[in-house]
Amino acid sequence: MSTLASQAVKTAGKTILASTIAKRFTDEIQLATSKLPKPPKLVGLLANGDPAAKSYADYTGKTSKSLGFDYELRQVDKEALEEEIYKCNEDDSVNGMIVYFPVYGDHQDQYLQQCVSLDKDVEGLNFKYVSNMYHNIRYMDEKHEKKSIVPCTPLALVKILEYLGIYNPLLNYGDRLYGKTVTIVNRSEIVGRPLAALLANDGATVYSADVNNIQLYERGDGLTLKKHRVVECSKTLEECAKSSDVIVTGVPSASYKFPTEYVKRGAVVVNFSFEKNFADDVKQKASLYVPSTGKVTIAMLLRNLLRLMENSKKGEKDQA
């Protein structure tokens, strides 16, 4: 069969857009903000002079305004960023902030991120939140009233996998990926590694691949471990992918393509990179294909902001 002829064959696979998946959350967010006495205020801090970051910041602003938030973009010099973060921390009229990274592009960025107070960290990148996530601690308090914040891009991917039917609601909350195998091509500190941990904590067998090696994240047979363990894995990417129900890619390269022949027939594939990590012929093999995820990430960021406001209201009650 020629390539042209084979492309003409209608396959059972479907492309699912991030906007479709985000809709439920944006509807919920809009309803929630409509009930508040005034629009919650989100501040974006841009200090890198990068036009791409500026356009992303503008897009965040447009979305958040359309969902009932007050958004203010502050452009500051790199040197003034830390002080600006503290100003926002102390300003009661600011409910949440986003810092557009990279700024320095090195460890100083991690330091700056930690300057954002716990109460205003809509991205969920504070060490406390990240550590809670790795240790499968889902609440901030012993009474289980304040939910911990989950980093927004990994959280978006969890919500996407829920939408795609990968989580099984018959299993207990926290175990609903039991039986699913996932390969993640990306092990960044911002997305890939926390995502592997989150999915393994929810019961999945996760292969985490980067350029150096493959690691296995898992909770063991019967999910008897309370949180995931990480073990070195001697399998190849091909072996991992071919046994995976879900493949998630986040490779920041325009030339990289995940090999379609590694995709198991009917697997679910999701790309969170800004580049297109899957070739078009992936639709011949995958059952569900999500080509990008940004719109769900922004929804999660705004959802986190609302949760932070709820948490701080509960905190006030406790002190009263």
Next chain:
Amino acid sequence: MSTLASQAVKTAGKTILASTIAKRFTDEIQLATSKLPKPPKLVGLLANGDPAAKSYADYTGKTSKSLGFDYELRQVDKEALEEEIYKCNEDDSVNGMIVYFPVYGDHQDQYLQQCVSLDKDVEGLNFKYVSNMYHNIRYMDEKHEKKSIVPCTPLALVKILEYLGIYNPLLNYGDRLYGKTVTIVNRSEIVGRPLAALLANDGATVYSADVNNIQLYERGDGLTLKKHRVVECSKTLEECAKSSDVIVTGVPSASYKFPTEYVKRGAVVVNFSFEKNFADDVKQKASLYVPSTGKVTIAMLLRNLLRLMENSKKGEKDQA
């Protein structure tokens, strides 16, 4: 760790009872019969003098009466069975019938089954229905008004897998098992082989195992085949099972146990045999375990009866 200690560890797996799964259907059936001018009549024909068959017939009777049907058990001699079937075919007051097999235990039973008219075959074992199922033909007419009847035990297993979340509703109707791998240990004409065909027609990759060999039922990459094809398979049962999301057993032997070590971590396991085909320790490996399926099968049988009545009503309209 000692066996006792390991049994004390709480696993994430759950046992799901057939009664829980059947509830939705029995509720629907009860509602439907309550709206009819009189209870539909189901006749059971028992000709084998087997006390086990008698007790199954009594159980069918009890269930159908509780759901608003009129059930009549007729015990006849083997030699009188064929005549009794034709009597039921011609009796307008009879809406459906079940023949309790085995009667002769050989090909004559298949002949007798075909004597049941299409309009009253609640078990869906008429050649027309079975052939429609194998060829993925879902309607009896070109206008797609009359749905074909599906053999009740395979249909029950489909409904069970739907309940367990194995079908993905994001995919098109008819493709919803795309990406799922299933091993079925049983290739009887009544359950195992039709079930393999049904699941493969719905998009699954199915390994069908019996004592002789393993066959692969599938619709190919992208499900480009309209109905499944069957190919010989050189894999072992262990290899098939270890790559399977779902394992279905139906081995009629009290001593047979499916090896727990073949079950993939978090797989879904379902036993339709009257014997217990999984050992207790399967709960250490499986995410969802359905130990028996009979109650769902009876629900499907009564559902088929209601569908036959609808089909014949539509038939009358067409002739009018």
